[in-house]
Amino acid sequence: MSKRILIVDDAAFMRMMIKDILSKNGYEVVAEAADGAQAIELYKEHKPDLVTMDITMPEMDGITALKEIKKINGDAKVIMCSAMGQQAMVIDAIQAGAKDFIVKPFQADRVLEAISKSIG
Numbered sequence: 001m002s003k004r005i006l007i008v009d010d011a012a013f014m015r016m017m018i019k020d021i022l023s024k025n026g027y028e029v030v031a032e033a034a035d036g037a038q039a040i041e042l043y044k045e046h047k048p049d050l051v052t053m054d055i056t057m058p059e060m061d062g063i064t065a066l067k068e069i070k071k072i073n074g075d076a077k078v079i080m081c082s083a084m085g086q087q088a089m090v091i092d093a094i095q096a097g098a099k100d101f102i103v104k105p106f107q108a109d110r111v112l113e114a115i116s117k118s119i120g
């Protein structure tokens with residue numbers, strides 16, 4: 001069975017880019033969220049194998065959402081999607097339990113490497 005992934009990003013084209021990489025490589029994208037609050041609801045609903053989490057989003061940012069998801073499931077696998085200049089936030093996220101991070105603009109190889117290292 002293919003691994004099930006929740007994509008979280010406020011930018012529709014970013015979600016589309018990740019979805020394209022994942023679906024071409026045997027992963028199933030079960031849902032997409034545009035902010036942290038939506039991400040938490042969809043996480044509860046779908047219990048995905050992995051979450052790709054943007055950092056900067058309206059309503060609730062990705063680090064807050066990561067912490068909430070970790071409260072729901074301490075074993076949740078979350079990979080952060082960061083932009084240039086967000087190193088401090090990436091460190092925060094790793095300390096809060098994120099598995100890895102990928103930097104925008106996304107490179108397919110790096111995305112797939114981070115995911116396979118996190119969920120096999």
Ligand SMILES: [Mg+2]
Pocket residue numbers: 009010011054055056057
């Ligand atoms: Mg964003």
